[in-house]
Every structure is written in C-alpha cells, then in structure tokens.
Amino acid sequence: MRPAGVSALLEVDIERKAWAASAGDRLQVLENVRFTLRHGEVGVFFGPSGCGKTTMLRIIAGLDPDYTGRVVRPPHARIGMVFQEPRLLPWRSVDDNVRFVAPDITEERLSALFAILQLDRHRTHFPGELSLGLARRVAIARAFAVEPDILILDEPLVSLDARLSAHIRDELAALVDSRPVTTLLVTHSLDEAVRLGDRIFLMSARPGRIVSETFIPKPRAARDASDVAAIKRRVEHEAERQGSVAT
Amino acid sequence: MLRLLSVGLFVLAWQAASWRVGGQLLPAPATVLGAVVAEARSGALFLHLGATLARVALSFALAMTLGTAIGYVMGRRRTVDRLADPWLLILLNLPALVVIVLAYVWAGLTEAAAIGAIAINKLPNAVVTVREGARALDPTLDEMASVFAVPAWRRLRHVVVPQLAPYLAASARSGLSLVWKIVLVAELLGRPNGVGFEIGAAFQLFDITRILAYALSFSVVVLSIELLLVQPLERYASRWRQRAA
Numbered sequence A: 001m002r003p004a005g006v007s008a009l010l011e012v013d014i015e016r017k018a019w020a021a022s023a024g025d026r027l028q029v030l031e032n033v034r035f036t037l038r039h040g041e042v043g044v045f046f047g048p049s050g051c052g053k054t055t056m057l058r059i060i061a062g063l064d065p066d067y068t069g070r071v072v073r074p075p076h077a078r079i080g081m082v083f084q085e086p087r088l089l090p091w092r093s094v095d096d097n098v099r100f101v102a103p104d105i106t107e108e109r110l111s112a113l114f115a116i117l118q119l120d121r122h123r124t125h126f127p128g129e130l131s132l133g134l135a136r137r138v139a140i141a142r143a144f145a146v147e148p149d150i151l152i153l154d155e156p157l158v159s160l161d162a163r164l165s166a167h168i169r170d171e172l173a174a175l176v177d178s179r180p181v182t183t184l185l186v187t188h189s190l191d192e193a194v195r196l197g198d199r200i201f202l203m204s205a206r207p208g209r210i211v212s213e214t215f216i217p218k219p220r221a222a223r224d225a226s227d228v229a230a231i232k233r234r235v236e237h238e239a240e241r242q243g244s245v246a247t
Numbered sequence B: 001m002l003r004l005l006s007v008g009l010f011v012l013a014w015q016a017a018s019w020r021v022g023g024q025l026l027p028a029p030a031t032v033l034g035a036v037v038a039e040a041r042s043g044a045l046f047l048h049l050g051a052t053l054a055r056v057a058l059s060f061a062l063a064m065t066l067g068t069a070i071g072y073v074m075g076r077r078r079t080v081d082r083l084a085d086p087w088l089l090i091l092l093n094l095p096a097l098v099v100i101v102l103a104y105v106w107a108g109l110t111e112a113a114a115i116g117a118i119a120i121n122k123l124p125n126a127v128v129t130v131r132e133g134a135r136a137l138d139p140t141l142d143e144m145a146s147v148f149a150v151p152a153w154r155r156l157r158h159v160v161v162p163q164l165a166p167y168l169a170a171s172a173r174s175g176l177s178l179v180w181k182i183v184l185v186a187e188l189l190g191r192p193n194g195v196g197f198e199i200g201a202a203f204q205l206f207d208i209t210r211i212l213a214y215a216l217s218f219s220v221v222v223l224s225i226e227l228l229l230v231q232p233l234e235r236y237a238s239r240w241r242q243r244a245a
C-alpha cells in the first residue's frame, strides 16, 4: 500500500457562498465556515437538510470556485469522493467503474475492497443492474481505490439496511484506521457520527455556519457502547442548546 | 422473411410495370441483371463502384472527423458556438449543387475538389448532431472524473465518447445516406469515373438499361454496408443499454 505521504493540514475558510436564485436573487448558503483538519482526522458534519453541506463539500473538493474565502488542501493531495448520488458510468461494469479512477490498482487490493463491501458477486454487473444500495457501495469502493489523502463522503450509508449500514460503517472505520486519511463525512445519523468521527461539527440551518464542535479524544476502535451513548448525549444536548434540529 | 417477401413484391411490380410501359422505357429486371453481369465481366462495374466507394469513404471520414471536433467544441464552449453558429446556418442551407460547382470552379476538376465538396455538404449535419450530444453531456460525471483527477484522454474515452456514441451513430447514418446521394452528382459534374459518371454517360446515350444496372448495383452496395456495418456498430455502441433495461 502507498503510504499517505502528505501530512499537512486541510484548512477551510469559506466566508460566504451564495447560489443564484430565481429573479436574480442570491441565496445565501454558507457563512463563515471555518475549520482545520489534521492529517488523518475524521470530521463529521451534522446539520439540517438544505443547510449547505453538499455545497461545502463541493467547494472543498475544488469543484466550485465561486465563493469568497479560501480552502487550502495539502499539495498534491489525492481526493476520493462519494457523492450524494452514486455517479457511476452506466456503460462500464462495476469492476471497470473502479478501475476508471484507479487504473493501477492490483487485483488483490480490488478484490479485498469488493469483499469488504460485499460486492464480489456484482463485479461484472452494469450500474443499471444494481440497486441503489449496491451502487452506493461501488461508489465507496471507488473512493477508497485511489488511496486518497482526502476522503469526502456525502451521506455514504443511506439506502442501506440497518445491519449492512452498521457493517459498512465499521469497515469504514477500519479502513480509515488502517491507512489514516483526512476525512470529511456528512451524515444525518448521530450514531454514524459518533462511531466514525474524531470531531463532530454541528451546522445551523441555512445559511450554514458551524455552531459547535465536539472533539472525541478516544480512538474509534476503543469506543464501547457506553462511550458512544455518552458522546451522543453530549452532541444531542449541544444541538438542543443551539436550537438546531440536526436530524 | 418479411423482407424477402417485400423484395419479391418489388421485382414483380417492376416486371409488371415494364410490360405495361414497354422495355424501351423500363427494361425488365432480367435485362438489367444481364447488363450488370456484362459490366461486371468487363471489370468496368468494379472500377466505377470502387472509385465511388473510395470517394464516399474519404469524404465521409473527413466530414465526420471535422464535424465531430467542431460540434464538440461548439457544444461545450458558448462563445465558440455563438461565433460559429451563423456559418453553420449558411452551410446547412447551401444547396449541394452550389458547393460542388463552386469547388470545381475554384479548385479545378480535381479529386480533392470533389471530395472536399462532398465533405462540406455533410459537415454541418455532423456538427449539429454532435453539438447536440455535447450539450447533453452529463455534468455530474464530468465532476466525478475531475475530482478523481482522471487524465483528459481517459475521460474522453470512457466518459465523453460513450455519451456521444448515439449521436455519432445518428450522424454517421444520416451522413452516409447524404454522401451517397451527393457523390453521384459530384461525379456526374466533374469526374472521369465512378457510378455518377457512368450514369451521366448512359444518360447522354439514353441507355436506360445501363442507368438502371449501375443504380441497382450501387443500391445493393449501399444496403449491404448499412446492414453489415452500420447497424451492427450501432447495436454494439448501445449494448450496455440493453443489459441495463
């Protein structure tokens, strides 16, 4: 495996982001979103629907230059991203969809990834033959296949059943721990946030701001059920205090 | 089966019409077939068919290549589209005959003039179709490829071309039938060989049998290319759709 050589910070400072709305109006979506993630840290973003999470991720990924502020990614950082929709190439098999972004991946690593995500039986299928849950897992495999330095996950575990989502969540945690990668995760599940995150950012309703930040010092692998419950209470309490309905 | 029946009906109708108006004006199928065989024996048929096919292939390839490149850029770049659109409109509405005659006048009765003129006739058609395809490219896949820093040529091959494929096929199809029709006119007006030239020569002599013999052979070639090349290619390009459906 390629060692994650880049070890600098990811600095995000989005002062303002507005979308053009109807009739020439501007829809203010993000305001003073400021945070820094250290190499290998997992930041979880938790906020009401429509508060600008996807918009923020797109800016950080470098897809949207139209904002005021600045995002500093480690130089040459490789990005792996799971979009809110799977975004697979319909004319390529599952296998080829992953190889499209990672042409040099070894068969060994590829089959390991597919095994973890329980996709082994679907490698020759085309995206049109997959359920949404399967397609999402292919998108996750694709993001990990490039051995990213920055991993951007926009609600990666929705449309999976509870058991599978818990399984993939734990596998995600293991993957992130086996090769540290700076991760931004957007989720509506507090459980996911608490089990995967190093830091949980609570966002306000639109225009999205970061209203609080909860740091979880205990390593992911060491958190037991009571830890999880305790952190959940803390975040929930914080959300209530901020009047933000995060879920 | 149905197709065979339809061909049989056509031959029957031809024969009947020939009896009705007389062999002078409409030679019977057997007479025309005899002429085809005679022309084939002498080798003239293959010479002329070959010359015509070569012109079709060259001008078609030229028009498709240029048309695809221009159409793609016009579909993706607004300013280029605005700049080139009036030209395109003029070209689209220019009669084929005008282009051919002007090409011969300006470039002489040369092979290059003929091929260029045929290509120019097909070009706007290819541009318009491919531009439509380029406008319809899925931006979300583009974003995906750019986040993952996929190099340009891989993107072109795996993201852009598959999306353009139906448009390319459509433009190839309509373009081919257009080129078939125009090539004969270009040959009639300024080439010393080819099916168009032969039909022109036969026309001077009012040799209807020979006109029909060449027209028929040419149609058979066109049909075979359509059935054996164009349609299988189209099916191949859209195979993932059938599986996904």
Ligand SMILES: Nc1ncnc2c1ncn2[C@@H]1O[C@H](COP(=O)(O)OP(=O)(O)OP(=O)(O)O)[C@@H](O)[C@H]1O
Pocket (backbone or CB within 6 Å): A019, A020, A021, A027, A029, A048, A049, A050, A051, A052, A053, A054, A055, A056, A084, A206
């Ligand atoms: N391309 C766009 N043009 C105009 N407005 C947009 C565009 N994309 C998003 N918006 C608007 O920006 C706001 C934030 O959208 P965004 O997708 O970032 O929300 P989100 O927090 O990801 O929501 P969800 O949790 O539902 O995915 C919404 O009001 C949305 O309508």
Ligand SMILES: [Mg+2]
Pocket (backbone or CB within 6 Å): A053, A054, A055, A084, A154
């Ligand atoms: Mg979103």
